[in-house]
Amino acid sequence: MSAFTPASIRRRAAILATSLLVLASSACSGDSPTTPPPTTTVGARMYASKAFSIALTVTLPEDLKIAANPDNATLLSWDSNLAENNKVRFVLPVNLYKPKQLRPVAPPQDYLAYLRGLTAYGATYADEVATTVDGHPATVLTGSAADPLDGALGCAELNTPAEECFGLQPDLSLRIAVIDVGGKTLLAWARAEKGAGDVAAFFTEFETMLNGLKFT
Incomplete structure (x- = not known):
């Protein structure tokens, strides 16, 4: 049954x-x-220099374009995806224009002392910090100027007019890092429009970049 x-x-x-x-x-x-949604990994934002004379790798924040423009022997530059005036630059200056001088000169041996000396010509600095970048001594400070100081930071190419080189400007705020890499002065800075609402956040992202930078 x-x-x-x-x-x-x-x-x-x-x-x-x-x-x-x-x-x-x-x-x-x-x-x-x-299945989790796809995410952007840290590795996807890692940039390795191609032609820059000091080889390095750095992780870029989300609001910077992933491709450097340019990436050559003396200049690495990234534009922002969000604000036209926001840029990050790494520069090995080949020369510079001292204020009120028409001819460029070689970058001084003590670049940081020179930079501080620009206060005699209207430069202003704030929030200076002594630190290291991948074990190399560095000083980070925020700079601007009362009047244009064209070319005072330096030029990335020889035979460049002062107005086409880098300098402190009254409408811009720069978070500048002066890094000693084996006796060479490497300048790195984040540039933003003075008084813009995103300045503090952009500078924080820049310092995070510096903290993760590796010289290779």
């Missing part, structure tokens, strides 16, 4: 239906494993 009576069959059918309902509910509730 079969062990499956009509009543037992109905009970088994009810149990099976309940089990299937529980499984379906669990799947809908998200308790079961799901």
Whole structure:
């Protein structure tokens, strides 16, 4: 005689239906494993210099374009995705224009002392910090100027007019790092429009970049 009576069959059918309902509910509730959405990994934002004379790698914040423009022997530059005036630059100056001088000169041996000396010509500095970048001594400070100091920071190419070189400007705020890399002066800075609402956040991202920078 079969062990499956009509009543037992109905009970088994009810149990099976309940089990299937529980499984379906669990799947809908998200308790079961799901494929996570794609995310941007740190490695995807890692930039390795191609032509810069001091080889380095650095992780870029999300609001910087991933491609440097340019990446040559003396200049690395990134534009912002969010603000036209926001840029990050790494420069090995080949010469510079001292204030009120028409001819460029070689960068001074003690570049930091020279930079501080620009206060005699209207430069202003704040929030100076002594630190290291990948084990190399560095000083980070925020700079601006009462009047344009064209070319005072330096030029990335020889035979460049002062107005096409880098300098402190009254409408811009720069978070500048002066880094001694094996006796060479590496300048790095984040540039933003003075008084803009994103200045503090942009400078913080820049300092995070410096903290993760590696010379290779």
